[in-house]
Each structure stands twice: as C-alpha cells, then as structure tokens.
Amino acid sequence: MKIILGNSHPQSLFAQRIEALSRQKLFACYQCGKCSSGCPMAESMDLLPNRVIREAQLNNGPVIMSCRAVWFCSSCFACAVRCPKGIDIARIMEAVRTLQMLDGKPITEQPFCEDTGTLPQIALISHFRKFNM
Amino acid sequence: MTRLGVFICHCGKNIARTVNIEALREKAATLPHVVLAKDYLYLCSKPGQTMIADDIREHRLDKVLIAACSPRLHGKTFAQTAQRAGLNPYLLDMANIREHCSWVHIDGAEGTEKAFSIIKGGLGRLLYAEPLEPFQSPVTKRVLVIGGGVAGIQATLDIANSGYEVYLVEKSPSLGGHMAQLGETFPTLDCSSCILTPKMVEVSQNEHVHLLSYSEVTRIEGNIGQFQVTVRLRPRYVDETLCTGCGDCVPTCPVVVSNEFDQGLGARKAVYLPFPQAVPAVYTIDWDACLNTDKLIICENCYKDCEAKAINFLMEPQEKMVEVGAVVLATGYELMPVARIGEYGGDEYEDVIDGLQFERMLSASGPTGGVVRRPSDGRIPQNVVFVQCAGSRDPEHGIPYCSKVCCMYTAKHALLYKHAVPDGQVYVFYIDIRAAGKGHEEFVQKVMSEERILYLRGKVSKIFKSGAKLVVWGADTLSGRQVEIEADLVVLAMAVIPSSGSQKLARTLHIASDLSGFFSEAHPKLRPLESNTDGIFLAGAAQFAKDITDTVSQATGAAGKALSLLANDFIKLEPTISEVEEGICRGCGLCVSICPFGAVKMLPSTRTGAMVAGINPILCKGCGLCTAGCLSGAVTLKGSSFKQIFAQLEEMV
Amino acid sequence: MPEGLRVGYFPGCTLKTDARDFESSALAVARVLGIEVAELSRWNCCGTVYSLDAVNLMPRLASVHNLIRAEEEGFSEIMTLCSMCYNTLKQTNNLFTSKNNGRAAINDFLCLKPGYSGRVKIYHFLEFLREKIRPEQVKSLVVSPLAGVAVAPYYGCLLLRPKEIAIDDPEKPEILTPILSALGAKVIDFPFNNECCGAYQTAVHQEAVARRAYRIISSAQSEGADMIAVSCPLCHYNLSALQGLVRSTHPGLKAMPIVYFTELMARAMGLDYRTEIGVIPQDVAAAEARLRPSPNDPGREALK
Numbered sequence A: 001m002k003i004i005l006g007n008s009h010p011q012s013l014f015a016q017r018i019e020a021l022s023r024q025k026l027f028a029c030y031q032c033g034k035c036s037s038g039c040p041m042a043e044s045m046d047l048l049p050n051r052v053i054r055e056a057q058l059n060n061g062p063v064i065m066s067c068r069a070v071w072f073c074s075s076c077f078a079c080a081v082r083c084p085k086g087i088d089i090a091r092i093m094e095a096v097r098t099l100q101m102l103d104g105k106p107i108t109e110q111p112f113c114e115d116t117g118t119l120p121q122i123a124l125i126s127h128f129r130k131f132n133m
Numbered sequence B: 001m002t003r004l005g006v007f008i009c010h011c012g013k014n015i016a017r018t019v020n021i022e023a024l025r026e027k028a029a030t031l032p033h034v035v036l037a038k039d040y041l042y043l044c045s046k047p048g049q050t051m052i053a054d055d056i057r058e059h060r061l062d063k064v065l066i067a068a069c070s071p072r073l074h075g076k077t078f079a080q081t082a083q084r085a086g087l088n089p090y091l092l093d094m095a096n097i098r099e100h101c102s103w104v105h106i107d108g109a110e111g112t113e114k115a116f117s118i119i120k121g122g123l124g125r126l127l128y129a130e131p132l133e134p135f136q137s138p139v140t141k142r143v144l145v146i147g148g149g150v151a152g153i154q155a156t157l158d159i160a161n162s163g164y165e166v167y168l169v170e171k172s173p174s175l176g177g178h179m180a181q182l183g184e185t186f187p188t189l190d191c192s193s194c195i196l197t198p199k200m201v202e203v204s205q206n207e208h209v210h211l212l213s214y215s216e217v218t219r220i221e222g223n224i225g226q227f228q229v230t231v232r233l234r235p236r237y238v239d240e241t242l243c244t245g246c247g248d249c250v251p252t253c254p255v256v257v258s259n260e261f262d263q264g265l266g267a268r269k270a271v272y273l274p275f276p277q278a279v280p281a282v283y284t285i286d287w288d289a290c291l292n293t294d295k296l297i298i299c300e301n302c303y304k305d306c307e308a309k310a311i312n313f314l315m316e317p318q319e320k321m322v323e324v325g326a327v328v329l330a331t332g333y334e335l336m337p338v339a340r341i342g343e344y345g346g347d348e349y350e351d352v353i354d355g356l357q358f359e360r361m362l363s364a365s366g367p368t369g370g371v372v373r374r375p376s377d378g379r380i381p382q383n384v385v386f387v388q389c390a391g392s393r394d395p396e397h398g399i400p401y402c403s404k405v406c407c408m409y410t411a412k413h414a415l416l417y418k419h420a421v422p423d424g425q426v427y428v429f430y431i432d433i434r435a436a437g438k439g440h441e442e443f444v445q446k447v448m449s450e451e452r453i454l455y456l457r458g459k460v461s462k463i464f465k466s467g468a469k470l471v472v473w474g475a476d477t478l479s480g481r482q483v484e485i486e487a488d489l490v491v492l493a494m495a496v497i498p499s500s501g502s503q504k505l506a507r508t509l510h511i512a513s514d515l516s517g518f519f520s521e522a523h524p525k526l527r528p529l530e531s532n533t534d535g536i537f538l539a540g541a542a543q544f545a546k547d548i549t550d551t552v553s554q555a556t557g558a559a560g561k562a563l564s565l566l567a568n569d570f571i572k573l574e575p576t577i578s579e580v581e582e583g584i585c586r587g588c589g590l591c592v593s594i595c596p597f598g599a600v601k602m603l604p605s606t607r608t609g610a611m612v613a614g615i616n617p618i619l620c621k622g623c624g625l626c627t628a629g630c631l632s633g634a635v636t637l638k639g640s641s642f643k644q645i646f647a648q649l650e651e652m653v
Numbered sequence C: 001m002p003e004g005l006r007v008g009y010f011p012g013c014t015l016k017t018d019a020r021d022f023e024s025s026a027l028a029v030a031r032v033l034g035i036e037v038a039e040l041s042r043w044n045c046c047g048t049v050y051s052l053d054a055v056n057l058m059p060r061l062a063s064v065h066n067l068i069r070a071e072e073e074g075f076s077e078i079m080t081l082c083s084m085c086y087n088t089l090k091q092t093n094n095l096f097t098s099k100n101n102g103r104a105a106i107n108d109f110l111c112l113k114p115g116y117s118g119r120v121k122i123y124h125f126l127e128f129l130r131e132k133i134r135p136e137q138v139k140s141l142v143v144s145p146l147a148g149v150a151v152a153p154y155y156g157c158l159l160l161r162p163k164e165i166a167i168d169d170p171e172k173p174e175i176l177t178p179i180l181s182a183l184g185a186k187v188i189d190f191p192f193n194n195e196c197c198g199a200y201q202t203a204v205h206q207e208a209v210a211r212r213a214y215r216i217i218s219s220a221q222s223e224g225a226d227m228i229a230v231s232c233p234l235c236h237y238n239l240s241a242l243q244g245l246v247r248s249t250h251p252g253l254k255a256m257p258i259v260y261f262t263e264l265m266a267r268a269m270g271l272d273y274r275t276e277i278g279v280i281p282q283d284v285a286a287a288e289a290r291l292r293p294s295p296n297d298p299g300r301e302a303l304k
C-alpha cells in the first residue's frame, strides 16, 4: 500500500492524538527495534511494537485503527525500560487501544476466555480496565 | 582637548532595521569632545576600514569609538585599523549596538534610544582609556605529548623530526595504545602491529624524544609558550637503564594474573612485558600483584634470575619537572564496560565479549594464537552474533553519540571470523550502517556480499544463557519479525568513551571537556585541533571517537599547530591584565585565594619591604576577579579601570 | 527485635479470596518478625492494572481513594503483598509527587480540599523486609531449613517496571535471594525471572499466556529449579493454573509447583498458615513433597 504524503493530503490527526493521549514523543523514536526484540507478546502481534510507532509517525490511520497488536500488549514495560530514547511504548499501545475503542470498531471486542470462574479478581478487573470503556 | 571620533555601522540591515542611524549620528555628533561622527554600510569592509584610518589621520583623532557589533567578532579587525593609522589600538573601543541592541529590539524608537545610551557610555569609558602596549613572553622550544597511542606517537615523531625536543608521557608500561592490540585494520586489512611497531621503535630511537612511560602528568602551571609540568614516574621496580629485555625474570615468578593487554583473555606474571613489541622493551613489576610490599620482601625469584641486576624492590616514585612551550593531548579512549548493560547479561557470561577482546582473539600473537575460541570452553564457535551500537546512541542508558568506528570494525570482525571459520555462521544486528570514510562503504558491502553475511536490522533486547549456548533476542525490522538466535559467541560493539582519568587530567590542565567527557575543541568547526587553553592541542580519540586514519591526520595537524607556535621566539600577550598598586595594597592576601589561575603571590614590596600582592603578567588572564575582590581597591584591570567603568555607567544611566 | 515496627497494610481483593494463603502466611511471618501489620480499616480495590492514558483521570480514582484513607488513618507508610496492588498504588502515588502537577489535577477533579498530599510511602512487603529486617533475623527464626530445595524466584513485571517504581534492578533482580538463602534454600537464578507471564491477557488470550508460562517454567526447570516462588496472585495463576493448557501443546512438561515466597518463609519458620480456600491443591502438595525433609533431618526433629 502506497502512502501519499504532502500538501494535497492534509495530515490527519492520528499522530497528534496518540501523542496527546500517551504524552510520549512519537518522533523521538528512531526505529531501532529494541522494543520489538524483547516484547513477550510479539509472537501474537500482527505488527511489532516498533511498527505501531512507525505507522503512527506516518499518520497511517487505517492501519493504526485496525491493528490487533495493541490488544496483545500486556503492559509489561519491558520495551519502556530498555528503549534508548526513554519512550514509554506501553503508553503508546494504550493510546492506540483508546483510539480504537473511541472509534467503536468491532475489532476491540475482547471476549473473555471460557473458564472465567477460576480467574483471580485482578485478572477480571484488569480485563474490564483494558478491554472495555 | 581630546578629539573623539564616532563611527556607526549599519551592518547591512542588521542594525539599521531597528536603529535610526541618521538620527543616532546627528545626536552623537553633539556629544562633548566629538569632532567627527560618521556612519557606513559595513565598517568592517575594506573601504570601511580605509575610511576610518583616513579619518583618524585627517581629523587628528585621539580616540575612536566604533558603534557596531560585538568586539568578540571584530575587535581585532578594528584594532588593526587603528594600528595602521598610527593610533594605539587600546584607544579604539567598540560599542555593541547589534547583539546588545538591534537584535533584541523590535521597536525602532526604543532601539535608537538604547543605541545612543550605549554610545554615550562607550565614549565615557573611552575618555579615560590609556594607551597600552602588548608585552612579549619567550617561547620554550619543547613540546609535551600526553598519551602514547598512535596519536601521541605520530605527533611526537612529527615534532621531533622537525628538530624540537619532545617529552612523551605514557601512562602504561608501553607505547602503542589500542592500535597495538588490533589484529588487522579496516578498510585495507593492514596488519596493525606491522605498521605501528616501526613507529614505536622510531620514537625510542629519536634523539629528540624523551620517553617517560609508566608515568603521568600531575601538575601543570604557566601559559602558552611557558608551561611548567610535573610528571610522576611510577616505580616499575626494574631499572630501565639496566634491563636488557631478556625475560629471564619471568619463568620463576609465582604470581599469575590476567593480562590487560589481552583484555583479560590471557594471563601474565607479576613481572611482565605487556607484549613482545613493547617500547620501551623493559620489564615491569606489577606491584599490586607482586607478593612483595613496601614493607616486606617475601619473594626474590626474579631478582635472583636477573643477571643484569636490574630489579630493585626499593624503587620509589619520582617526580620530574619539565618546561615546555606547547602540549599535545592524546589520551585516547576506552570501551564502555559490558557490565553496564544488564539486559546483555552484564559481565556475567564469559562468551559475551567486547570488540577489543575479539581483536585479541584474532591477533596471531594473542592469547589464542589467532584462533577464535570461546572463552568458556575453548571451543571454536560455529554461530557468532555481533551486536552493534551496544551502549551507543542510547541517551537513556548509555551514551548519546555514535561511536563511529564500530560499524566498520564489526564488518571487519565478520570477515576475519569467516576467514578463520569458513563454515561458521555470522549474524550482525545493526540499526544503521555508518561507513562514511574513504573505502568504508565499499568494504562493508563487499563483506556482506562476498562472505554472505546476514545483517539483521534491529537492536538486541536481551541476551541470556541457556545451557552452553547464548540466546539472543533481536528483531529484523525490515521483515517485521522477532528473531531468536542460539549463539556460541556474542561480540558486543561497545561504546567508545574517553579514557578513564581524562576528567582529572582536564582539571589538571584547566581545559574544558564536553558532556560526554571528551576534551572540547576551541571551535567545533574552525579550531578542531586546539583546546580552549592556548598552547594545548588535541589529537586522536581523546577529542572524539575516530579511526586510525582520522587519528593520524589530527595528530599531524596538532603537531603542526605546536610547531607553528615554536617557530616564534616570543609570543605577544595581551596587556589587559591586572596590576596591584603597592601603596594601596594592605597585604591581606585575599586576591591570592581568589585568583583561579594562581597568578597572584605575596611578595615583599621593593620600596617598603612589607608583604604586598604581586601579579605574574604571564599567568594573569585578565579575568578581573581579584580586581572586584580586593577590599582596598588596590588592583586595577588595565583597559577596564574603575574610572572607565564608572564613567561608562554614569553616561548610561 | 526492633521496637515499634508498624506499617499500614493494603490487602487488595485477591488476597482476601484466591490468594488467602499468601496473606495468611505473610501475616504469620510478619508477626514473628515483630512487624505490626495494621490493615486499613476501610479500603477498596486498587483499581488493578495502572491506566496508561495520560488524559483520563477516572481509572486512577480507586487508588487515590485508598491513599486518602491511608493518610486519614495516619499512616505514613503502607505495604502491599500483591505486586499489582503495589505497582498501581505506587504509580498513582507518584502522580502526586511528580513535577507535572498531577496532584492539583486530581484533587481538583475530586473537589478535595486540601486533598491528598502524596506523602504516604508505598512499600511492597519485599522492599519492607529489605529495608527493615536483616536476613540474619529471618535466619534466626528458621526451624526447618529448606535444605536441598532449589527455589527459582520469579519477579515478573510489576515489581520492576516501569523503572520509577522498581524495587530492584529491572534487569538483574535479586531482592528475594537473601531471604531464600536465609531459609536455607538453594536460589536459582534464571533468565526469565523478569519476563512477563502474560498478565491480564490471561482473561482473553490464554494460549498466548500459556506460551509465556511454558517458556518461564521450562527455563526455571532447565536451571534445576524444584519450584518457583512468586509475589503476585496473577503470576501465580498464570504459571500454575495454565500448566494444563501448556501440556496440550507441550505434553512433556513436568509439573512445576508455584508458591508464594511468604509460604516458604512460613513453612521454614514452622508457622501454621493454611486457610481453607484459594489454593491450587496439587501445586502445594507437590511443593510440600519437596519441602518435606528426609527423616534424618535434624531440623525436622526440632519441629516435632
């Protein structure tokens, strides 16, 4: 998919909205990939964490709004503690989740696993916290 | 009556945009003593200067005020103009109506008013200005070079071969620095010691060179042209003049420690020669490792075996004073310790090594005889992972800058490993490839294509041990996938940092260093070889990470700078320094403690014999601290006397 | 025994339900160590996983309420056992002490005057032990040492990251080492001790979490661990309850007992802490089998 930039395609606001929600500097990221190298959930992600940031830098709304990777992030902060630029990637993941939820796309529906009965409380409440508005 | 001239510059539109030059000139013309007020588009231009010089002569001006930019920019230019017109340059002053006025104002009326008050102040100050003469100081025709790596070696040879004496101070027992540790060098794959050793030998044989190895500079005083340097010679417990370098002392020494020259991979005895080609070819006893202490002699094995009777357990540190006219600083670099990166295992895993350790493995004279072996079990590694930018480009945990040499030496390492272990696999994790030198990009591309090396674009996140293997977690951002590699050996291209002790040395030499600890150059673009202290020059990796080519270029440049200083018998020093009025000084000595340059001393007065302050004109930098500090007002800063300053203030407010 | 060692205690929901043995063992241990653990008289859920949204204040209020109560009840220090409670309370508390004026924003939002000060210090029990109790004190209370038991401490994320709340080096944590050593156990360092278990993803993506559990458990096993000690009920759940799911893809996985570190302390000190519910029976049984010293162990005699 070609990305068209420039005057005839006014900048959409994704990058800014993500920056506002996360209070992180998107353009401080120089795409070293260290966040992706150590992400425990990356195996399940459709885009690696550094790609999520890249797409945000590119203002690529459709990709950001449909990416499933953010729903696999476990907010473990492994990326954040190791990022050479001090970027809290976990917050960017949360910002993208929030944007998708505000958008109300069905992709954000995260059904519970089958045996909810045995889940400890913190797992249940965290589920409501992260996957519901 | 004093005849004053005022020249106002438009600086194109820089000043004229906010200052009404016409009105300013008219007002200035009415001020007392002013016999001439003129303006011009660019006073610093050739015609502008000619005009000023002509006017000085034609109107018999006694003193001149140039209302223009900062004297930092053009003070020298106009001083020369005055000199050409036969006016003492200290009777020409500048009023800064650009940086201090037009650039910071928007409103024209305000700007013009402020420019006028700056000019009035300048004239007030000028009225009390007195003619001053620069004085001369002799140049000692000798150079001190600190650091005996390839930078220090090159600078030493360039200077000595021009016929001047050089003192070369090297901290370790031998010359050579890091270049002596390298196997082959990029991009040409020259054998490092083959090209370095002849230079080291040349240093030792040059009659103009005094090599002080195992030594450090502890104190430096004086000024450009005249530095007094104290060098501390550590006792090597072997008499340099007697030792023949036979090595008979080594076999019976009972102490074995790790060899720093081999980056800890090999071992040496307590009495040792760091490497076979060491210069001077003199053995050293590592006193920390030796069984003997200052109080107790337990072992005499080497002493007994030395036929030349060179060993002396009672040797003590010595201090040596040398006088030089210039200093070249070439203290080089170090690698950031692997221990700083916890996620790469810190220094816990033997088979995670740094670039210099790998160099030692590749070196034919290294601890493994040039065979690549895992430190843990001595096996030849089949899967080797190189991790670039380890600690570099990481403002959060490491250093913010790019270490500049590691992309290149990693490519070299990959190539040399493949030559040594053709069926081995190499993986290089990189973020960007920086290969901007002559022949560098070609080298990297050739390594990639000819050796079929897989470069993976991503920074490694974690390295850990799993059984006998190391697991490397990386990513390939080009394909968008995580990468996990089971490796036998991991080589980290650790960040290049200033050599330890360089901060202390900077304080000793009163020179500045940057936030990362490298010595600062006087101007990043135009004076890259000079420190901010006159007469102290910079060479090699001590100024910033660089490869051998750049190091040698800079060293030759710094030597050239030192030589052009030595070409003069005298140097001119500014007369704008402080002076003590003996009659007023009450001998309290406050100024002695205030002066940051140690220029003030208490001396008996030539007239009364009482102790009064005296200022060494060579050491004084004219900072004015003692002037402001003296409670009796006994100190005057020439060119900025109290009278001048108060007159300036009175006119301005 | 140090005098007047008193600390406020925030239990959190899970400690009162699924992780009752965590609480009971910790309280028993604290008692013998001379620590007066004073549970807040009123508390609510910490809010669980800390919200990373910089704008929305709502998800922080649960924690804020607890902090306000702690201050009202006069506690300058409160302690948690659950790592997630620690993480959430601490991050919320940091909002009040940070420079960007989070304190005013939240107090205004809640119309509180003067509002919460940010001055209550949040401890995790491990941090509290490190600061106030010497390992020798622990050792002196041990009656049946865990001799020969290889315990792999597992820290996960919540005690170590983000770095503002880390109670130890996030890359090389070892805060449990002196305690486990004092109990006589052999401490197993393994590279996955700071790797995420998958956390709350267990509610939606159990296969993904099971993959994490597999890697963590097998890494500890290959380093020779007999059991894994944890400090978080969520880690406990993911590593123990999902072992069955792990076995559907890795049938060969040997059972790995998962225990709270306080359980090990209590057992070694000979304290009875067992409650009725909330334990995963086969794990504790397995752990106990490993803990039971051989018949000729002198320590055991002393306990009888």
Ligand SMILES: Cc1cc2nc3c(=O)[nH]c(=O)nc-3n(C[C@H](O)[C@H](O)[C@H](O)COP(=O)(O)OP(=O)(O)OC[C@H]3O[C@@H](n4cnc5c(N)ncnc54)[C@H](O)[C@@H]3O)c2cc1C
Pocket (backbone or CB within 6 Å): B146, B147, B148, B149, B150, B151, B152, B169, B170, B171, B172, B174, B175, B176, B177, B178, B179, B182, B184, B185, B186, B187, B215, B216, B217, B330, B331, B332, B333, B334, B335, B355, B356, B359, B405, B409, B412, B499, B500, B501, B502, B505, B539, B540, B541, B542, B546, B547, B548, B549, B551
């Ligand atoms: C792994 C690796 C591989 C490399 N490979 C290559 C290559 O193939 N090609 C290439 O061009 N470059 C290579 N380089 C770069 C090369 O090492 C440097 O360019 C070169 O060594 C810089 O020389 P230097 O004299 O400035 O510093 P150094 O070599 O560091 O020498 C500094 C000297 O000063 C001494 N010293 C330090 N402090 C003091 C003090 N206070 N008083 C007295 N003496 C002091 C030290 O003991 C040392 O002898 C490599 C670098 C590394 C890390």
Ligand code: SF4
Pocket (backbone or CB within 6 Å): A028, A029, A030, A031, A032, A033, A034, A035, A036, A049, A050, A053, A079, A082, A083, A084, A085, A086, A087, A089
């Ligand atoms: S680790 Fe940081 S700088 Fe590197 S790609 Fe991720 S967010 Fe960007």
Ligand code: SF4
Pocket (backbone or CB within 6 Å): A035, A038, A039, A040, A041, A042, A049, A072, A073, A074, A075, A076, A077, A078, A079, A080, A089, A090, A093, C196
């Ligand atoms: S916080 Fe999310 S994106 Fe970052 S490493 Fe953990 S799971 Fe991956």
Ligand code: SF4
Pocket (backbone or CB within 6 Å): B238, B242, B243, B244, B245, B246, B247, B248, B249, B250, B282, B283, B305, B306, B307, B308, B309, B310, B311
């Ligand atoms: S035996 Fe004596 S002469 Fe020979 S190397 Fe040793 S110290 Fe020098």
Ligand code: SF4
Pocket (backbone or CB within 6 Å): B388, B389, B390, B392, B393, B401, B402, B403, B404, B405, B406, B407, B408, B432, B433, B434, B493
């Ligand atoms: S030279 Fe290459 S490896 Fe070294 S810091 Fe720069 S980019 Fe990284």
Ligand code: SF4
Pocket (backbone or CB within 6 Å): B577, B578, B594, B595, B596, B597, B598, B599, B600, B615, B619, B620, B621, B622, B623, B624, B625, B626, B627
């Ligand atoms: S003017 Fe400055 S440098 Fe000169 S003697 Fe006084 S304090 Fe020292």
